[in-house]
Amino acid sequence: MIPVQGLNGAVVAVLGLGRSGLSASRALAAGGAVPRCWDDNPEAREKAATEGFDCVDLKRDGAFEGVARLIVSPGIPHLYPAPNPVVSAALAAGVPVDNDIGLFFQSFADDSWDEFDTAPRVIAVTGSNGKSTTSALIHHIMEHVGRPSQLAGNIGRGVLDIDPAVDGEVVVLELSSYQTELARALTPDIAVFTNLSPDHLDRHGGKGGYFAAKRRLFAEGGPDRAVIGVDEAEGRFLAGQLSEGAVDDRVIRISVAEKLTGPGWQVFARKGFLSEYRKGKQVGSIDLRGVAGLPGAHNHQNACAAYAACRALGLAPKVIEAAFHTFGGLPHRSQTVGEAGGVRFVNDSKATNVDSAAKALAAFSNIRWICGGLEKEGGLGGLSGATAAVRKAYVIGREAAQFAMQLDVEAEVCTTMAAAVARAWEDAEEGDVILLAPAAASFDQYDSFERRGEDFVAQVKKFAP
Incomplete structure (x- = not known):
């Protein structure tokens, strides 16, 4: 405590x-x-x-x-x-x-730190998608290199429930917009912004308010280093606000949409390869294609964010690469939960909005797509063009028929998870992926995305024990 x-x-x-x-x-x-x-x-x-x-x-x-x-x-x-x-x-x-986040930052440091050789560090991760995986991956890398670390916030333990810091410890916090918006104290050593897509808009009075809530971690937090995803306009704007110029390496820009150039510090992933550039020269590279726990471009973005944060702590690229290969991924996030007859079952129940579902769909081929639930504000228009790999959709939820009508692929109204998994299995052929990526909240049928994912896994066990 x-x-x-x-x-x-x-x-x-x-x-x-x-x-x-x-x-x-x-x-x-x-x-x-x-x-x-x-x-x-x-x-x-x-x-x-x-x-x-x-x-x-x-x-x-x-x-x-x-x-x-x-x-x-x-x-x-x-x-x-x-x-x-x-x-x-x-x-x-x-x-x-x-809130408790403000209390944590107000209280984490104490007199015992005067005796430490290496002061504890706090890495805080926010963004619309990928913050859980990024946070868990940073924590995993710390454990892999034998550095004391705790994982807290929206993942792991509550921030005030963690143990007092020890010499050289790294605390990794996953922080939502609800948490960053209200905290009176925000003082991370390294802050990470993964990306931004519309979510929780009613809670923040629109997309501008949503971005402003996340921006507080950087503008008011004053981190020593900021890792910023620049694939959206908001990230580019934030990086520009924090930087004093092109050579300012206090800002590390990350991307999976383009090769980043310039004299600053950049980390990007293209065609499955992560590259790190500083002062216009490449200083690190990792082949992500064989990293089983990080499939797809959206996870490559998470890898870039975690890599950049760990590089800011001084870890070597080869050490980070070795840790990537021992990362098993998180439950309910592009998690392979079974395989039978050449058909793979993947649980991405955490894909609760359109953007995260689109990223999950881009990670696989020959998809039997289980989707649906409590539709979020903004509709499903963001899925347009993202369904090229979908062979058929199997729609769950109380409003499954209405949800199905908005999709641009063949869709079958199943309503329940049991029916959706059974029908997808009946239709599946060798090489197909049966993917749960709902693009919606779970609360019409389940009390959390975890319960929804657990139901999917339970149904999968009937066909892939």
Whole structure:
């Protein structure tokens, strides 16, 4: 646990008592603060009460008298589409609003660091797609070279649940836009921006607000080094804002769309080969085609981001390359889960938006595509031109028929995962890939993309035990 510093003796309100809320309450108490907790869910309040936390209705009049700060869980809106009433009350009372990420950056360093030979470092990864794989890959590389490392945030443990740092440690954080938008302290040593595509637009008041939330990690965080994906206009703009000029190697630009040139520091992947250039000269190269845990151009982008972050720490290209080959990938992200009769089953349930699904489709040939679910804002137009390798789509979800009508390939309405996998298997021929890449959220049928992926795996076992 990371005890919260700077709030000893202060009353701190905590709204939302899920994983991050309870973790924040424990860390606040460990640092001498007095948590005042609330959740609209009685079961969540009861769980907090069993741990000894005082649960007080933060919606009542005067609830913020004497309160030093309000800590809000990621799922609770603080601005768009409308602020939670508790957040509004806190702001009206002049109480600062923060989250567990802000508390972490405020509290991670302590006096013990004075005795370390090598100060711990924090690498924070954000972006629309690929941040989980990138974060896990960086953490894996650290473990591969024997450097102490912890993985936290949206993946692994909660940020305040990790252990206090040891000499030379690297903490890798995956951070969503919900987290970066609200955190009052953001001070990573290295910050990574993978890419940007429309997502969570209602929560951020549009694409501009969504980008602004991610940009805070860099503009307000002031990292020593910034790794920026420049395949979209927003990434190019961000890299330009952070750089003092073409030769400024504090910004490492990455791409899978083009060869990057110039006197700065660039890492790019083309036709399966990763290249690193500095001052106009190539200084590193990796053949990614044989890296089983990183299939497709979208994973090559993740490889570029992780490679650049690790190079910024001083690791050698050959060391990073060796670690790539021992990376097994993440569950629900282009994960091969079975093979039978020359047919491969791939679980990419994490492809919850159009852009991530398009990238998954580009990674394979002869695809029997299982898709559908709770359609996100913006529709399916972004899939146009991305379905060339799809032989047929098998659509799941409560609105499967409407979803299927928007696709530009032959589509069969299956509704359930069991039916979709069975029909895809019946139609499949040797060399086909049965790919779950929903291009939609899971919440019409499942409580998470993980549950959806687990159902896919369970159905696959009927045909590829």
